Amino acid sequence: MLVYRFLFLLALTLLATNLARAEDTVSSPPAEKPPPATPVEPTITFSFVHVDGPYIAMTFDDGPNEKLTPRLLNLLATHHIKATFFVIGQNVVEHPEIVQRAAREGHEIGNHSWSHPNLGKMSDEGVRRELKKTEDAIKSATGARPTLLRPPYGSISGRQKKWIHDEFGYQIILWDVDPLDWKRPGPAVVCNRIIKGTRAGSIVLSHDIHPGTIEAMPSTLDQLEAKGFKFVTVSELIAKAVPETPKPHKEPPAVPATAGSPSPRSTIAPRPNG
Ligand SMILES: [Zn+2]
Numbered sequence: 001m002l003v004y005r006f007l008f009l010l011a012l013t014l015l016a017t018n019l020a021r022a023e024d025t026v027s028s029p030p031a032e033k034p035p036p037a038t039p040v041e042p043t044i045t046f047s048f049v050h051v052d053g054p055y056i057a058m059t060f061d062d063g064p065n066e067k068l069t070p071r072l073l074n075l076l077a078t079h080h081i082k083a084t085f086f087v088i089g090q091n092v093v094e095h096p097e098i099v100q101r102a103a104r105e106g107h108e109i110g111n112h113s114w115s116h117p118n119l120g121k122m123s124d125e126g127v128r129r130e131l132k133k134t135e136d137a138i139k140s141a142t143g144a145r146p147t148l149l150r151p152p153y154g155s156i157s158g159r160q161k162k163w164i165h166d167e168f169g170y171q172i173i174l175w176d177v178d179p180l181d182w183k184r185p186g187p188a189v190v191c192n193r194i195i196k197g198t199r200a201g202s203i204v205l206s207h208d209i210h211p212g213t214i215e216a217m218p219s220t221l222d223q224l225e226a227k228g229f230k231f232v233t234v235s236e237l238i239a240k241a242v243p244e245t246p247k248p249h250k251e252p253p254a255v256p257a258t259a260g261s262p263s264p265r266s267t268i269a270p271r272p273n274g
Contacts, residue, residue: 044165047174049237050244051201056229057237058083059175060208061112061150061274064091064098068214073102075214079221081231082106085208086150086173089114089134096141103142108233110148110173111135120155127160131168148173148234154274173234175205175274179216182207187216195223203234205274 049057063069064087076083085102087109092099103109113119113130114137122130131149139145149170156164161172179185179193190213194204206213224231232240 043171043241044161045172045174046203046234046238048176048203049201049241051237051240052242053240054200054227054229055232055237055240056198056200056202056204056224057232057234058204058206059086059110059150059173059234060084060206060213061086062088062091062116063208064095064102065209066095066098068211069095069098069102069208071214072208072217073098073105073107075217075221076107077105079225079231081221082108082233082236083231084108084110084148084173084234086110086112086148087134087138088112088116089130089137092134092137092141096137099138099141103144106233108148108235109138109142109144109146110150110234111138111146111168111170112150113152116152118153118155119151119160120153120157124160124163127164128167131164131170135168147171150174150274152274171238173203175203177202177204179204179206179213181210181213181216184210184212187212187219190216191220191223194220195227198224198227198229200229201237203237 049055058081060069060072060083063085069085085099085107087099089111099109111131111134114133115130117126117130119127119130135145147169149164149168150173154174156172164170165172177194177197179190179197181190190206194206194216198204206216208214
């Protein structure tokens with residue numbers, strides 16, 4: 001009974017925090033409402049998070065890049081936006097100071113493997129080496145171990161997800177908005193695709209190793225802010241997850257996800273991005 005009471009109070013506290021921060025949300029639940037059911041099995045994989053409020057997570061892969069990542073960090077700082085960086089281990093050891101700065105400024109650092117291979121096609125031992133070396137590099141640069149993995153190309157099997165989660169404690173993070181910025185379509189296209197695809201709970205994929213992506217960001221962030229979105233790290237977004245219940249409430253305008261690319265829910269299919 002005490003446990004339920006504690007969970008209920010915790011849920012109320014979280015709800016109150018969200019209400020205070022979100023612009024338009026649901027009205028307070030009646031006091032007799034039972035606490036939200038806790039999931040039986042923890043969710044391991046996320047490409048989108050169902051949230052009550054206009055929260056989104058911007059994610060930047062494949063860095064750090066010596067020139068572009070600091071530029072992006074400057075921009076994020078002026079906007080007071082927290083993002084998530086899925087870094088490549090061999091880039092981390094080349095520029096640990098950039099990763100350290102990102103972490104110090106409140107951004108989340110996730111594991112994106114050591115050398116960007118297709119994990120779905122590798123032996124467990126090979127995958128383990130890729131992840132462990134990168135985790136050690138991140139720990140050495142920032143003082144903290146990552147808790148998130150984004151598999152390169154989104155390629156990972158269900159079996160791999162499970163053992164990686166068991167062994168490393170990682171949540172597997174995919175995405176629901178993909179501007180295909182790695183094809184370098186130009187900053188305006190990158191910006192438009194992100195604006196069109198993003199809805200509350202979105203995890204937006206892009207790469208801080210392409211100049212066009214960095215050039216797209218000032219306008220992208222301005223427009224997302226104008227739509228009322230609030231930027232959080234991926235772990236913060238997951239912490240805001242609420243059960244999907246079909247109840248009417250106001251949200252920022254929901255736009256169909258993705259700019260012409262399929263949602264990466266299937267787990268094995270290799271993709272040219274990520
Ligand atoms: Zn990548």
